[in-house]
Amino acid sequence: MPHLPIGFTRADRAGVHPSPHLLASVRAATLAGDVPPQAPRAVIGASWERTLGHGVDPDVGPRTSLLGTDEIEHRRHSTPLADMLPVLREGLVSVADAAWHIMVVTDAEGRVLWRDGSPAVRRSADRLGFAEGASWSEETVGTNAIGTALITGTPLQVHSAEHFVRSHHGWTCAASPLHDPRDGRLLGVVDVSGPAATVHPAVLPLVSAVARVAEGELRSRHWAAVERLRSVAAPLLAAIGGQALVVDRRGWTAAATGLAPAGRIALPAAVAAGQMWLPSLGLCRIEPLPGGWLIRVGGREPPAASRVVVDVSRPDGWTVTVAGPAGSWSQRLTPRHAELLYVLALRRAGRTAAELADDLFGDPSRTVTVRAEMSRLRRNLAGVLAHRPYRFAEAVEVELLRPRCPRDLLPHSAAPAVLASRAPG
Numbered sequence: 001m002p003h004l005p006i007g008f009t010r011a012d013r014a015g016v017h018p019s020p021h022l023l024a025s026v027r028a029a030t031l032a033g034d035v036p037p038q039a040p041r042a043v044i045g046a047s048w049e050r051t052l053g054h055g056v057d058p059d060v061g062p063r064t065s066l067l068g069t070d071e072i073e074h075r076r077h078s079t080p081l082a083d084m085l086p087v088l089r090e091g092l093v094s095v096a097d098a099a100w101h102i103m104v105v106t107d108a109e110g111r112v113l114w115r116d117g118s119p120a121v122r123r124s125a126d127r128l129g130f131a132e133g134a135s136w137s138e139e140t141v142g143t144n145a146i147g148t149a150l151i152t153g154t155p156l157q158v159h160s161a162e163h164f165v166r167s168h169h170g171w172t173c174a175a176s177p178l179h180d181p182r183d184g185r186l187l188g189v190v191d192v193s194g195p196a197a198t199v200h201p202a203v204l205p206l207v208s209a210v211a212r213v214a215e216g217e218l219r220s221r222h223w224a225a226v227e228r229l230r231s232v233a234a235p236l237l238a239a240i241g242g243q244a245l246v247v248d249r250r251g252w253t254a255a256a257t258g259l260a261p262a263g264r265i266a267l268p269a270a271v272a273a274g275q276m277w278l279p280s281l282g283l284c285r286i287e288p289l290p291g292g293w294l295i296r297v298g299g300r301e302p303p304a305a306s307r308v309v310v311d312v313s314r315p316d317g318w319t320v321t322v323a324g325p326a327g328s329w330s331q332r333l334t335p336r337h338a339e340l341l342y343v344l345a346l347r348r349a350g351r352t353a354a355e356l357a358d359d360l361f362g363d364p365s366r367t368v369t370v371r372a373e374m375s376r377l378r379r380n381l382a383g384v385l386a387h388r389p390y391r392f393a394e395a396v397e398v399e400l401l402r403p404r405c406p407r408d409l410l411p412h413s414a415a416p417a418v419l420a421s422r423a424p425g
Contacts, residue, residue: 020169020196023161031058043152044143044162050151051142051164053405061165064140067111067133076113080180081105081187083221084214085114088190091210093117099203101194104130105178108186108316110137110147121194128167130193139315141165145173146189151315153177153186153335153412155208160196172199176211181219182250184334186316190214222252229254229292236294243297246289254292265295266380268329269319277329279305279322279382305384308392310341311401315411322384331380336360336373339415345400346417350391359417 018026022038029036030048040048067075076082085105092103093116102117102125112134115122125131129141138147142164149156155176161169175191190211192203226248233246233255243258251267266280271293276286278295287294305324312318318338321330333341343351343359351359353367353374360370378385384396392398403409406422413419 020160047143056142087214104191107188145175149175157204172196174204176208248292313401350389
């Protein structure tokens with residue numbers, strides 16, 4: 001039997017959902033602390049629990065202000081989602097319109113940036129506050145396909161009374177996260193929403209498929225831009241003595257001279273012209289180029305780091321900050337690297353590859369995956385991470401920033417070590 005996307009059940013595929021009355025009964029009993037007539041889906045039950053912790057009122061619903069027009073336009077022009085939009089519209093708007101649905105695209109905070117589709121459904125959405133500039137995160141409006149998909153990182157359909165807020169029970173929403181294929185960063189969500197009575201069984205697979213096509217388009221544009229940068233870099237590097245490389249704005253290498261080219265150089269969150277310490281290269285001089293940077297490598301040995309801050313306090317946007325004699329340096333973490341650094345910050349004595357595999361996957365045999373990820377981390381954090389066993393260097397002071405509520409720790413993660421940290425007591 002074909003594999004189904006997470007959050008999409010065999011009943012969904014057949015076009016059969018539990019009745020709205022049953023879902024409402026399940027929700028009411030669960031929120032009241034009683035035994036429901038049927039257990040909610042695991043992803044929905046976990047979301048309800050998080051939403052209760054955020055204090056969202058299940059009856060009154062959200063009270064949130066919309067972003068102003070200027071801020072919406074700023075966000076639209078500051079995200080790669082704009083490059084994905086033509087593919088998303090081509091694949092989904094006509095289908096949504098025909099089915100009396102709307103297509104919605106949000107950023108990684110759950111803010112609605114674009115809406116397309118049925119005018120009548122858009123007017124209904126306006127009455128719910130589901131308008132451009134609105135926040136549709138779990139913290140704001142509770143369980144819904146957009147906010148919950150942002151947390152889980154997987155495609156999800158939320159039907160009728162699976163929504164936390166009662167006023168949303170007449171809707172069904174199917175959402176898929178959108179990632180930047182260049183670095184895996186979560187960009188936002190594409191969602192198709194409309195009246196629960198008109199939902200089609202193929203909507204979630206369709207949304208997921210179109211999201212992957214849009215990511216593929218962004219990947220193609222990225223490599224085309226790197227190739228253009230390479231044509232500029234080749235004659236420039238030919239005239240430079242010593243070690244240097246040309247990278248795009250996100251650190252992808254177009255060309256190098258005097259050193260083996262890495263596929264990507266980890267750049268800090270903010271890059272500016274001048275001298276800068278890059279953990280994988282040491283002290284460098286950065287010069288701007290159209291579409292990228294020229295990096296002149298000054299010394300191979302980076303100065304010793306003295307302090308590391310691993311920040312996993314937010315639902316997403318996790319970072320590592322390294323400080324030392326050359327200054328400080330910050331980088332966003334992928335979900336997997338956030339898990340690894342979290343475990344190593346907890347276990348300062350270190351972990352073997354087998355122990356990390358058990359921490360992350362519950363399977364000590366998955367050492368190949370762990371070693372590959374740790375190799376990438378150690379390249380980016382040269383002088384900070386040691387191995388045999390894997391650990392932070394002894395001279396480095398490590399600070400771990402965690403969320404106030406344990407259940408909000410790395411909510412995407414199913415790693416046993418993270419699940420144990422979320423458990424009460």
